[in-house]
Amino acid sequence: MRNKLKERVVVSGVGCTRFGDLLETPELRGQSLQELAAGAAREALEDARIAGPDVDAVLVGNAMVHSSQLPATYSQLAKWTGTQLKAGVHFEAQCSTTNVGASLAAMGIASGVYDTVLVIGVETTRTKVKGHSPWEREPLSHQETWLWTDMAVNQAYGVPQGYDIFSTYNGLLALGYCRKYGISLEDYEKGMFEICRTRRLHGSLDPKANVQETLEEKAKRLGFANAFDLWRSEKENPFVAWPTRLMSLVTTADGASAMVLTRKDLAGPNTRPVELKGFGICARDLPWYDADPTVWEFDRRAWEEARAMAGIDASDIDYLHTHDCSHVSGIVTAEMMGFIEPGKALHYARDGRLRFDGDRPMSTHGGRHAFGHAWAASAGSDVYEAVLQMRGDAGRRQIPKRPEISVIHTHGYAMIGTVLVLGGI
């Protein structure tokens, strides 16, 4: 594998909707899925100072067609995005979808086939089509969401035999992490609390986040004396896979994201592009780890490929997002990359070093817990945040020293590790 881009490729435009609930969230209520996707695409196209007819290809991702009932998105969205008569494909890499899309777009551009590609991700994990209505939606139950989502997990021997994401992705990993580094379960509890507090602080500073209430505000609203009492409440924050609690996880969301990628020399004079300097993709079926639950070989390979293609190492990273459906998984990935010393992430969280104003800023949009998780759209929301940070447009959560190099890691169920390296121009 040569692992090189033959041309320099940039992200010239980004777009992202508010993440929330199509039945409840004011900014989303009443929208169809077509309008949700088109909203993100429009923002990305306008940011790139182009329109739909200017792109050569459209890569549209949607993972859970059971709730969207929108396969063949390339044609179903064409009239909503101005992309009729373009090359198009519907694809998915689950929760890595948009960033695998960005990688495919970069390959298409750097090979000389396309000049400009539009990538869109759209997903509804809170609502589904009501009956056969073209526009009405209804709530999606917890079990439906996971039954359908888990169709991406080993259907021969995993799901039929009692596989459960909360056990596999959280509980077992947490225990492996604690035993490996000699962390007490009490310290683990406090560390997870601090990570959640940081995520929710970031969400409270992002007007597009699914959850914009800090942990302290929620504790006060529910009548707790302090946020840690809320954290330890079996009623409000139960164990979902001991020793992992509910608020160390993703929150589901409906949402869409989009980005425009083009050759560096084609980015318009009034655009503010960032370079896609490298990417890496690597997948593995269950189990995702061998005897040591903290060693994820496919993530290591994805990171190594992206790092080598971009010509960077861990010390170059100014901003990092790692996939944090599971908070403990997110920190294990950050430690594997070398952004945090192995076994020290909980200390970093406690000392505020992972905050937007800390020296190791991570997931400043709030990550999967606070920004929320709309499967195929989420990786694009991570790129959106990184681009805002690199442009200095992140508002109250702006990292004081604008990042030059951002790294975005995502997990696509089940399981594809994807890493993008973005660099300033």
Next chain:
Amino acid sequence: MAREEKIRKSDIQAYYEGLERGELWARRCLKCRKLTFPPTGCCEYCGAFQVEWAMLSGKGTLLFATHNIAPACHPRFESIAPYVYGHVRLEEGVVVQAIVTGIAPTPDALRKVFERGELPVVASVMKRDDLPVLTFAEAR
């Protein structure tokens, strides 16, 4: 003379039929000799399609144990959730994750298991209405 129709049985079906009998079958690669478990028609390590059936002992070591969420993500397990779910290394070296019986899915019970460290376990089969399920229990 009527032509005999040969219908190939899926490896998946063969595995579950073996499990129903209390047997744990893997595939051994004829080239690199490594085990692929649960079985497929290809070696997961070297990619060779030349594989043979190999029965496993069912003996192993429970490395970690947690529990799942209730209600369960899949309707098949609704009536037994929450259940304990473990990370097991079989004596043949294969790592497998499966339901663990004989341990309560409570923080106190799971903490005791964690503090005891690695535990010897043996495979057993849980009968569900539509499918046998591989489980492990502490070896006595």
